[in-house]
Amino acid sequence: MAKLTDMEELASKIIDKNVQSYMREALTCYMTGAYRATIVLSYIALFDDILAKLDVLAKVNKKAKKIYDEVSKKRGNQEVFESDLINQLSSNNLLTSLDSTFLDILRQLRNKAAHPSGHKPSAEEARFIYFESINRFLSKEILSTTQLADEILASTVNKNLFPSTDITTIAKVVRKELENIHPDTYPYLISKLIEKVPSSDGIVSKNTSFFITGLTFDNNDERIVSVVRRMLIEKKSQDEDYFTMIIRSITSNPIVLETVDDVTFKRLKVIIQERISEVDSTLEHSRFSHPVSMFSSMCGVLNDEVISNNFETEFSSAIEKFLYSSYLLNNLSKSEYAKEKYIEILMSKAGSSDFEVANKFARTCYTIIDELDVILTDQNAFKLIVNLLRAASWNAFGAKDLRNAKFQSMPAIRDKARALDLNDKSEAKKIYKEVFGTDTDYENLMGKYVR
Known part of the structure; x- marks a missing residue:
């Protein structure tokens, strides 16, 4: 259960400043022993916040708009709307089942606290309501939902989803698409994108590959990186349908290799060596599916020990085959190991x-x-x-x-x-x-x- 210092710290995490002020008032009530007031104020703040976030979501989601319009009408007519709101959000996958359960519990506790029912709220109840309200909702930027993720997945059939093959443009498109996606939905979205990579539909396969690549590019958000690491790099490293996608993801962000287990590294060695052997000589070295691009990305991002301990043979093979790659040479200065290995092979050729x-x-x-x-x-x-x-x-x-x-x-x-x-x-x-x-x-x- 949250302590007083935890409750004070929690208030600072509330996104909306007006709601933050309201909840500080609820905390003041708690500190004076007015637990009933703490519950009622938390309840009011929470449902106001949900409606505000639903209003934002309604601008990009038809189901959210329909719910918002109906609930706003009830609220304007001073009708009870909370129970209906909970049910509609839950049935339309705009709330997780746990969040829906919590809201229903809160609604029941608030009803007991707000009316002369003989129920006397305890400090534990008030702390629970205060903590969960902030932790589950008020500290989050948007509502948790898979609905928006499903809309993204549906859009992968669109030919013009990515108007350019430039990685910075791809990353911008991805970040725009993720603007209203709750981080709790990342595992669901990424797993579904990965499933679509081997699609027989060329447009879907390309778009999902681009989306995953753009998702990881120049991104240090461990919530995203860890999901890609677990669901793609580790889980799919034995599946040939994903070998090129794995190379692209490593190139996009070598951090996905951090904390990878030894078995996965051994599988990756095979994938990389095969890619070096089979890559078409006409493929641009800067392409994310090219081994040169992958090793160039590793330089300066991963510790030299990670490259030398896990990919020494493969890196040497890449240098042997692509010794005259300007793209590789331009990135070697970021890694002492890579530079020394290149120079060693250069001398042997000369x-x-x-x-x-x-x-x-x-x-x-x-x-x-x-x-x-x-x-x-x-x-x-x-x-x-x-x-x-x-x-x-x-x-x-x-x-x-x-x-x-x-x-x-x-x-x-x-x-x-x-x-x-x-x-x-x-x-x-x-x-x-x-x-x-x-x-x-x-x-x-x-x-x-x-x-």
């Missing part, structure tokens, strides 16, 4: 003894030179140049062309390598020796191709 691999790197690296310049330190740049020199020593023609042109196609990286050679020769020689196995030809190659 200095590979496999001519095809080394030549592909030499022919393609110019496409990401600007992005590489951002993430490579002087040490990294020097090591990259040395790896290219090693590939050239093995007669990889692409690397030889870069070397013979003194790396003019990558001037910023060359200048960083020069800086290390000039300012920290011992470190430069150490790196050179790591790559070549010896530093005996260091001065010759540096003087000929780098300085």
Whole structure:
């Protein structure tokens, strides 16, 4: 049962300031022992608040409007309306059964308290009424309902529900649709949306996928994130129909992976590796269903340990396949682990003894030179140049062309390598020796191709 300090704190949570003032007066009555007055004032405040919220709901819900008009007419004629209001709200799913039961109990207690029935309200009764009135209704922005959720679900057949594929626009549409949805309805709405993802109707499938993606995007509301985590990430990670949707949700908000159990992580590894293997090379890397986009979203959001402990193999596979992704490179700086792993693989490609691999790197690296310049330190740049020199020593023609042109196609990286050679020769020689196995030809190659 609520204590006095709890009751005082509760009053501050009431949304409507006028109702808040009214309930503070009810609290004053309680503190003076006027428990009957506490119950009556709470009752009046509560039903006034319900009608005000019903008025808001009536603007977007036909059933709510019909109820509001009928009850308002009765109230205007000074007829008893409370019992009818409770019944109509309940029968139209605008109130949960528990809330309806509480309102009926309150109505009965108020009737006993307001009339000379011989019933003397106790402090416990008054505290119960005060606490539940605020906790269930007055502290909530709208009425609890699945009716509005059902209207959202019905709208997924509409071709123009999402007028754009841009994620920020999708998120705005979702937030607008959720304006009048009570948070208690999130589990119901999200579970029903998830059910519709594999729909044979392409429009419904697209809209529900967009809705879930927009729901989680840039959203730290644990009430939403936890439902998506539980109902989609964990529950559907063994269902192939949801693999792409799971990738999109992780990309939209990697926080959905927090607190995921070990079994789910193992399933996600399989999903991600399959996606890396099968993804079409023409798919834009920024698309939410692309592994590059997913790992880019993880960087800077999840702790490096989460990525390295759970997805090291998959992340390495993604880098191997999409090494020349500008989108990935632009996001690596947010994660030290991701950056180091990328650079490690980059060096192996640049200095590979496999001519095809080394030549592909030499022919393609110019496409990401600007992005590489951002993430490579002087040490990294020097090591990259040395790896290219090693590939050239093995007669990889692409690397030889870069070397013979003194790396003019990558001037910023060359200048960083020069800086290390000039300012920290011992470190430069150490790196050179790591790559070549010896530093005996260091001065010759540096003087000929780098300085």
